Amino acid sequence: MFATDATLTWTKPPTWTDLRRMLRADPMLRLYAACPPAPPAPGGPASPGPLFPDHPAVPKGSETVSARELAAAPALARAVLTHPSLGAVDVPDALVEYLLRPMLRVFRTSLDRYGWALVDPGADVLFELTPEGAPTGRVVVAELSASPLPPQGATAVESADDDATHGHDVTLGGDGGATHDDGDDATFGAGGGVPGGAAGRLAAVAALATAGAAASGRDPAVVLSTLDTIVVAELRFLQPATARRLRADPRWARYAHAGEAGTEEAVGRLLDLVRRARVPDGTGHRAAPVVRLLRSPGDAGPVGLARLRQEIFHLGGELREADPTPATVATLATTGRLRVGAPPPPVPAPEPAETTPRPETTARPETTPGGGSVFVLDTVERAPDTWRQARPYAPPALSYAPSLSSVRVGELRRNPLARRYAVHWSAAQTDALVSRLVSTAKSSAARTAENAVASRSRTDRRLGAVERQARLVYHVLRRRQFRLGTGADYPVEQALGDLMPVVARGEPVRLVLMCFATKFSHSRLKAPGPLPDLADLAMTVRLAELVGALGQVYPPGARVTLVLDGEHFRRHPLLPLEQGFRTRIRYAEAVGADFLEIREYGDLIAQRIEPARRREHAEFAERVRREHRRAFAGLDVTVDPLTALSRAAAVDPRGNFVPLFRSLVHSVPVPEPVGMPMLAWAQSLYAELYEVHAGVPAELRQARRALLRTTWDDTLEYLAAWYADREAGYRQEIVPNAVLASVRPGRNRLGLNLLGGAPIPSWHATGAIDARGTISADFHLSLHDQGFVPLYSPLLGTAQPFAMVPVTAVRLAPSAAELELAPDFVASIGLRRR
Numbered sequence: 001m002f003a004t005d006a007t008l009t010w011t012k013p014p015t016w017t018d019l020r021r022m023l024r025a026d027p028m029l030r031l032y033a034a035c036p037p038a039p040p041a042p043g044g045p046a047s048p049g050p051l052f053p054d055h056p057a058v059p060k061g062s063e064t065v066s067a068r069e070l071a072a073a074p075a076l077a078r079a080v081l082t083h084p085s086l087g088a089v090d091v092p093d094a095l096v097e098y099l100l101r102p103m104l105r106v107f108r109t110s111l112d113r114y115g116w117a118l119v120d121p122g123a124d125v126l127f128e129l130t131p132e133g134a135p136t137g138r139v140v141v142a143e144l145s146a147s148p149l150p151p152q153g154a155t156a157v158e159s160a161d162d163d164a165t166h167g168h169d170v171t172l173g174g175d176g177g178a179t180h181d182d183g184d185d186a187t188f189g190a191g192g193g194v195p196g197g198a199a200g201r202l203a204a205v206a207a208l209a210t211a212g213a214a215a216s217g218r219d220p221a222v223v224l225s226t227l228d229t230i231v232v233a234e235l236r237f238l239q240p241a242t243a244r245r246l247r248a249d250p251r252w253a254r255y256a257h258a259g260e261a262g263t264e265e266a267v268g269r270l271l272d273l274v275r276r277a278r279v280p281d282g283t284g285h286r287a288a289p290v291v292r293l294l295r296s297p298g299d300a301g302p303v304g305l306a307r308l309r310q311e312i313f314h315l316g317g318e319l320r321e322a323d324p325t326p327a328t329v330a331t332l333a334t335t336g337r338l339r340v341g342a343p344p345p346p347v348p349a350p351e352p353a354e355t356t357p358r359p360e361t362t363a364r365p366e367t368t369p370g371g372g373s374v375f376v377l378d379t380v381e382r383a384p385d386t387w388r389q390a391r392p393y394a395p396p397a398l399s400y401a402p403s404l405s406s407v408r409v410g411e412l413r414r415n416p417l418a419r420r421y422a423v424h425w426s427a428a429q430t431d432a433l434v435s436r437l438v439s440t441a442k443s444s445a446a447r448t449a450e451n452a453v454a455s456r457s458r459t460d461r462r463l464g465a466v467e468r469q470a471r472l473v474y475h476v477l478r479r480r481q482f483r484l485g486t487g488a489d490y491p492v493e494q495a496l497g498d499l500m501p502v503v504a505r506g507e508p509v510r511l512v513l514m515c516f517a518t519k520f521s522h523s524r525l526k527a528p529g530p531l532p533d534l535a536d537l538a539m540t541v542r543l544a545e546l547v548g549a550l551g552q553v554y555p556p557g558a559r560v561t562l563v564l565d566g567e568h569f570r571r572h573p574l575l576p577l578e579q580g581f582r583t584r585i586r587y588a589e590a591v592g593a594d595f596l597e598i599r600e601y602g603d604l605i606a607q608r609i610e611p612a613r614r615r616e617h618a619e620f621a622e623r624v625r626r627e628h629r630r631a632f633a634g635l636d637v638t639v640d641p642l643t644a645l646s647r648a649a650a651v652d653p654r655g656n657f658v659p660l661f662r663s664l665v666h667s668v669p670v671p672e673p674v675g676m677p678m679l680a681w682a683q684s685l686y687a688e689l690y691e692v693h694a695g696v697p698a699e700l701r702q703a704r705r706a707l708l709r710t711t712w713d714d715t716l717e718y719l720a721a722w723y724a725d726r727e728a729g730y731r732q733e734i735v736p737n738a739v740l741a742s743v744r745p746g747r748n749r750l751g752l753n754l755l756g757g758a759p760i761p762s763w764h765a766t767g768a769i770d771a772r773g774t775i776s777a778d779f780h781l782s783l784h785d786q787g788f789v790p791l792y793s794p795l796l797g798t799a800q801p802f803a804m805v806p807v808t809a810v811r812l813a814p815s816a817a818e819l820e821l822a823p824d825f826v827a828s829i830g831l832r833r834r
Helices: 016-025 029-030 068-073 074-081 090-115 197-201 204-214 220-234 240-247 261-278 307-312 416-421 427-459 465-477 492-505 536-552 577-591 600-609 613-629 642-652 657-664 678-689 698-728 730-736 780-786 823-828
Strands: 063-066 126-129 137-141 291-292 318-320 329-331 363-368 372-376 509-515 558-562 596-600 738-741 767-768 774-779 788-792 803-806 810-811 819-821
Touching: 016 029, 029 261, 029 416, 063 068, 063 204, 063 492, 063 803, 068 090, 068 204, 074 090, 074 204, 074 774, 090 137, 090 204, 090 220, 090 240, 090 657, 137 536, 137 657, 137 678, 197 240, 220 372, 240 536, 261 329, 261 657, 261 767, 307 642, 318 363, 318 596, 318 642, 427 465, 427 577, 465 492, 465 536, 465 600, 492 577, 536 577, 536 774, 558 577, 558 600, 596 600, 596 657, 613 678, 613 698, 642 657, 678 780, 698 730, 698 788, 767 780, 774 780, 780 788, 819 823
Parallel strands: 291 318, 291 329, 329 372, 509 558, 509 738, 558 596, 767 803
Antiparallel strands: 063 126, 126 137, 363 372, 767 774, 788 803, 810 819
16 A cells, blocks of 8 residues: 555545545455445434445444443453354454454555545544444444544543553653653553553554453453554555654654655665676576675664565575675665765755654665675665555556565465455356357457458468468467567477478367466465466466467367376375366366367376386486485575575586576475464465574474475476476477477467466466456465455355455345345456457
């Protein structure tokens, strides 16, 4: 929700019409906020009837309860937070997910994106309850305040001794504000000091802590401290203007964290240098580009250094403290550690609204001998790209990230209550969508073929019949809706070499596409479940469109072999490979894809490769393993991971181990969660995956080490099989006389981007329908962060969503018994046309 220069500026309070538009259009507000259908009359009660927007749990109306009322009535708090409809959720989780987080999301989104706080956690907040007394997870905006950020007025300062604190005292400074003591601002009479207790200044947060303590029997101080950490996390990366506004308010000053534009731009330039660097190592290969870190003894370096180091590694570089080398592309230093060539940066004058110092964010473009560009930064934290690109009233957005390593996993938001907005389609609704997709694909194929013939007839009329036909086939393969990568990956000369013999024989063109039977859903970061979903079905439709167009320009047509790699490269004991295989076949039948053959790689090898050659393959794979084990002797990725990987890259006998490690690390089984859902656990693991020092909690440290060890072993197995395949020529022989296609750009391969957007293979992501109705794929965590909710279909049942859809496209069905997708949204669903 970081939206530079995108906050609305109101010259007067927004109207009720403005409010309803916010709640309808903004995904976070749609999930977590509600308002009466009409504004309350002056001095009168709220309008009767169901709140706006519709909510599946309260189709006929709801109740409200305030934070203060919950704090003042322990029995009520216990009944609300332990309501049977919440299922197996303990009181702390219910308190956070149904009350605290919704309140903070609405406060932050409305103030940061729209410039006007719809609720004020510094005072009191209303929450929605079902008629049976269960929380719905929404806060109620009963009226619009007269100012963007409600004044301090009757807040924690005035209510320290009233019911909101339920008998516990909040220690206040003599000036009417809470005392500041290294962040521990509030104490409870019986509970002692509260770590991080600045939340005691926020009356609604303090009241929720009191309610949670009463409902759970826990120490109020401990509960308040826990809630305080949530407040801190939810208010990271505010817009600078929002942060300045909050710093001027003693209630909020501690939480006013902003991603400064200068820092974000500087870190972006630094990472871009690493991304674009091409550093020769003197042997014909490339060396890892190095970012040199300068810091004084005892200096931890810039804030966010661990995550930056990880990001640089996943871009193929290294961050290390060393003398400059030819591989050094940049130098990173803090203001306390400057070297020759990086003059001290100017210190900006403080802005009047600031009450706390800003971090220095100067970046120096000049270079030093052997040190590359110099960046002087005291913080290297960055907001996720989707936050920085957000705009008022903007619908949920896809990340278009090319890999999970490029997503800021540790910063993205989970929305557990999104499941309450899930839509369940019938078989008839699913069939209607598939039929429409197939019909549209057929029409598109006819247009593509017609345009191709018209285009090539002008340029190829003097060529021989075979070459003319082969060029026409290549032209179709490279149309916008199909192509991936540049023509240099699979140039026309190579295509003619593959296609002309086939055309001369009058045979169908054969395409071979390697893919995976299931999704890599171990961590839930990529996908919520393992089975192929709408993205995979849509990929089949796109292949049908491609084959349909080819058949109209080349009558023998085309055949596609989808090769599922199974366990040829590494074992997958936790994935239902056979079920994934059957699901893909079912999708092909639903699409009517009689051109499609789905085979398992191992079966094709057993069928088409002689036993003697398979034995040679196994012997070569073992030779590769021995080479790497000898080279990597003494390296332990579980002790100092990035150092071990750097040394592995330096002694790698074949030069591809570390790049493959980077890829596989997000696709291996994850150790079982410790006291939290898998998605939250995976975020904790991967946010700073390579940090395994003694300062990391033991269970997290052990899980990271186990994950890194599994990745190391799997990388070696994968490499051994891959090099043996190349040596034996397996790819070329399993389907003879075929064009090798890929959903990843690569030399000598026909690139196919079957869904559009970022080239993420569907088996590494979750099927999604964006706000324009375009079927695509994105990472499950990114979709959560942006306010997408599950769509279920009988094709997969209720164990796994068929796709994720924008919450803003969901509404209560006319029957008021279930949710549905808006009809105009359903009508817009289709494949990308370009």
